[in-house]
Amino acid sequence: MAFEKMIKNAFEESENNCRFGDTLEEIKEIQDYIKNAQKIYIPNKNGIKVKVLNQVLSEYNLHTAEILHINTNIADTSRIPALAKAYMALDQSDADLIIARGRLGIPGSGSLLIFIDNKGRILTCGTSPSHAIHQKPIEEAVYNEACEALEKIGFEK
Amino acid sequence: MAFEKMIKNAFEESENNCRFGDTLEEIKEIQDYIKNAQKIYIPNKNGIKVKVLNQVLSEYNLHTAEILHINTNIADTSRIPALAKAYMALDQSDADLIIARGRLGIPGSGSLLIFIDNKGRILTCGTSPSHAIHQKPIEEAVYNEACEALEKIGFEK
Numbered sequence: 600m601a602f603e604k605m606i607k608n609a610f611e612e613s614e615n616n617c618r619f620g621d622t623l624e625e626i627k628e629i630q631d632y633i634k635n636a637q638k639i640y641i642p643n644k645n646g647i648k649v650k651v652l653n654q655v656l657s658e659y660n661l662h663t664a665e666i667l668h669i670n671t672n673i674a675d676t677s678r679i680p681a682l683a684k685a686y687m688a689l690d691q692s693d694a695d696l697i698i699a700r701g702r703l704g705i706p707g708s709g710s711l712l713i714f715i716d717n718k719g720r721i722l723t724c725g726t727s728p729s730h731a732i733h734q735k736p737i738e739e740a741v742y743n744e745a746c747e748a749l750e751k752i753g754f755e756k
Numbered sequence: 757m758a759f760e761k762m763i764k765n766a767f768e769e770s771e772n773n774c775r776f777g778d779t780l781e782e783i784k785e786i787q788d789y790i791k792n793a794q795k796i797y798i799p800n801k802n803g804i805k806v807k808v809l810n811q812v813l814s815e816y817n818l819h820t821a822e823i824l825h826i827n828t829n830i831a832d833t834s835r836i837p838a839l840a841k842a843y844m845a846l847d848q849s850d851a852d853l854i855i856a857r858g859r860l861g862i863p864g865s866g867s868l869l870i871f872i873d874n875k876g877r878i879l880t881c882g883t884s885p886s887h888a889i890h891q892k893p894i895e896e897a898v899y900n901e902a903c904e905a906l907e908k909i910g911f912e913k
Contacts, residue, residue, distance in 0.1 A: 602862060605862070605863055605864070606863060608863075609832065609863035610832050610833050613829045613830075613832040614829055614830075616829070618829075618832070620886060620887045620888065621859075621863055621864045621866065621887065622863075622864070622888060622890055623888045623896075625862075625863040625864030625886075626864040626888060626889065627864075627884060628864060629862070629864045629865065631785035653776060660880070664770065667769055672770045672771055672773070672775075673766050673770075673771075675766065675770040675775070676767050678876070678877065678878065679889070683869060686817070700838055702778075703878055703880070703881060704877060704878025704879060704880070704881075705759055705762070705763055705782075705786070705873075705877050705878065705879065706762055706763060706765075706766035706778055706779075706782040707762075707778045707779070707782030707783040707784075707786045707909065708778070708786065708878055708879055708880055708881075708908075708909070709778065709880070709908050709909070711881075715860075719835070720835065720861060720862050721835065721836060721861025721862065721865055722861060722862060722865055723857075723860070723865055723866070724860060724861075724865075724868075724883060725841075726881065726883060726908070728907070728908040728909070729777060729778035729909075730777045730778070731777065731778055731779060731783060732783065732908065732909070732910050733779045750885070751866050751883070751884075751885040751886075751889065752865070752866070752886075752889070753863075753885075753889050754866065
């Protein structure tokens with residue numbers, strides 16, 4: 600079942616008050632999309648996040664990603680900077696899958712690592728508190744967010 | 757420093773390539789906003805989430821919230837259903853703070869519990885995998901998401 604049909608069905612359930620949470624079939628569909636994604640891009644100025652994310656993707660037997668060199672500073676004016684970065688990358692590439700990381704909301708709100716598909720739909724995410732709170736190296740924070748995002752939708756190492 | 761000034765400063769830093777993550781002052785500002793919030797609403801059809809969320813708010817010495825009875829089924833047509841519910845509640849009340857819970861993205865993507873301020877800006881969040889993955893009772897999932905959201909911005913019990 601393609602996402603389009605799944606989304607249509609889920610909304611019909613909501614509309615009729617008979618939606619009782621996500622189903623294993625829906626989760627499997629997201630997994631399959633991510634497994635089949637060939638063109639995975641990570642918008643980034645430098646390569647630090649990309650190296651860590653590719654390590655995670657390999658550990659879960661997924662295709663690795665490429666860096667998309669774009670300056671995403673402007674995304675920080677958006678209400679959800681991480682998502683704005685993801686959309687910038689989607690709109691400037693032929694990606695099947697974008698993995699973007701940035702601020703969740705206002706300054707202080709911590710970080711969000713988000714996976715979107717080729718239409719900009721949100722598939723999963725991982726989050727961290729601000730560095731000022733968790734004090735972890737950025738590599739460790741990115742690693743944990745990516746594992747959280749994949750395990751949330753049932754991937755296992 | 758009000759959020760407006762903090763957001764302006766943070767963007768100027770991003771623009772000038774001298775933003776190095778959230779600061780403790782910014783996090784403190786979010787904490788103060790949440791501590792001072794008097795009119796806290798939770799959009800919900802029934803009271804289950806509200807009871808659990810008020811338990812969490814009490815444990816962190818915050819003001820408790822009231823249920824805002826609105827039918828949020830339509831939010832499931834949105835790209836970020838949890839955020840759509842939050843905006844519905846904000847636009848139909850005089851809230852200082854809205855706490856809303858719903859789907860993160862497409863069906864299967866799990867849940868997002870989000871705190872927004874009186875302008876709709878995102879302050880913090882907590883997330884869970886779908887029930888089909890975590891198998892926890894809803895009360896436990898909501899409890900954990902709310903604690904995650906508060907601890908992420910430095911609140912302690």
